[in-house]
Amino acid sequence: MGKCEQCIIKQFNSLKALTNEELVRISSCKTSRTVKKGEVIFEEGDVLKGIYCVREGICKLTKLSSNGKDQIIKLVVKGELLGQRSLVSDESVNLSAIALNDMELCFIPKAEIMMYLQKNTNFTYDLLREMAIDLKEADDIIVNMAQKSVRQRLAETLIYINDSFGTKSDGTLSVLLSREDFANIIGTATESTIRVISQFKKEKLITTIGKQIKIIDIEGLKRVE
Amino acid sequence: MGKCEQCIIKQFNSLKALTNEELVRISSCKTSRTVKKGEVIFEEGDVLKGIYCVREGICKLTKLSSNGKDQIIKLVVKGELLGQRSLVSDESVNLSAIALNDMELCFIPKAEIMMYLQKNTNFTYDLLREMAIDLKEADDIIVNMAQKSVRQRLAETLIYINDSFGTKSDGTLSVLLSREDFANIIGTATESTIRVISQFKKEKLITTIGKQIKIIDIEGLKRVE
DNA sequence: ATTGAAATATGATATATGTCATGTTTATAA
DNA sequence: TTATAAACATGACATATATCATATTTCAAT
DSSP states (O other): OOOGGGOSGGGGSGGGGSOHHHHHHHHHHOEEEEEOTTOEEEOTTOOOSEEEEEEEOEEEEEEEOTTSOEEEEEEEETTOEESHHHHHHTSOOSSEEEESSOEEEEEEEHHHHHHHHHHOHHHHHHHHHHHHHHHHHHHHHHHHHHHOOHHHHHHHHHHHHHHHHOBOTTSBBSSOOOHHHHHHHHTSOHHHHHHHHHHHHHTTSEEEETTEEEESOHHHHHHOO | OOOGGGOSGGGGSGGGGSOHHHHHHHHHHOEEEEEOTTOEEEOTTOOOSEEEEEEEOEEEEEEEOTTSOEEEEEEEETTOEESHHHHHHTSOOSSEEEESSOEEEEEEEHHHHHHHHHHOHHHHHHHHHHHHHHHHHHHHHHHHHHHOOHHHHHHHHHHHHHHHHOBOTTSBBSSOOOHHHHHHHHTSOHHHHHHHHHHHHHTTSEEEETTEEEESOHHHHHHOO
């Protein structure tokens, strides 16, 4: 079992605000878990007994709409925490987390985290800061959903994934999503997403290699109306 | 100038987590401000020098979309805080706040709040909890925007305003919004909003008295598809 | 390599919503 | 009170997107 105090991953999330002693403590009570692509980490309505630190891989946070469609709210990658919100609000989770590729997770029990929330102001404050940023992002998503076309939303999603998660050596986006996943991010029908991807190809904004997507004209994508 | 430690408003926000001494301190450095209906409290891009506690009235938080349309992200009423997010994330505000009726605000300087964020874990934790709740609400809004029809979104908005802010003695919604405001909440054209309001009237779900709206069949509204 | 299922792709059509035009009502100021 | 602008309302039409049908391709399991 790895040692949290030496783990490089924590730099990317609020655990960096913990003291060395606290990290040593966590090391001794944390558990590890591997999750296969497509596997459910937790589901809407579950009561979490702690939070996860993502050591490897990427997952989607989804919410089921009353019309039966899934909406992807956020992608969570290596370095980020998972489940902190519902721990704080002390309610069941309002989102499901599903692995998009094979993942490695560290699980930290709730009691542990609650203790640091009591004692370590830096930790609480850092969580608060992260959440304020999430909220700002959520505001942007709301505006985009409400005011922009499917074409614009897809273009922005491609740019976001490119900028946030990067590309592989062949230039394709390193986060591989199905057309349906894209549809569930931008909030549209899968067919519409596929059609717009085809348009973007014709307009020489992207190319595809199988289901992989490669951006070839990011400035053009930014101009999409 | 009123005394914060005796102010009943604080019960409704995170200031309740402050100690009596801290509240006395705030009393001595806070300033009051009245804002007329339609007036701008702060604007997207402003750098706030503190936070507001809403003593009276209601305002809308809006964000300008790149296509020039305003989106209303949230309504903030008596009892709530205003500006805490950008204070925490230490950035300019990402939303504008505009009064929907005459308001009374108390302004608390940033330095004061930052001090309590350092010293008072309860305060920080309470802010964190409030923000987790906001984030959950934002998730719901995203799903609604992405997956539901204008009819459904308007119905839910009417129910939300009814449940959250109540009605006047004549049964009309106590928060008076223009048709354009409704349109900017649900993310649609003003004409579409007006049309759906007319439909709801024909379907005997609501009645209108001038621009005031009265819900007469809330169960029916909940069933709108 | 073969097969079957899932994902991708595209056409035809229906529907919801946006846009523009125009008229009506309501509120506000002179 | 009248004048005037803003808000509300509705029709006609355009357009984006959803839906349903049907190929085609890709991928995994045998």
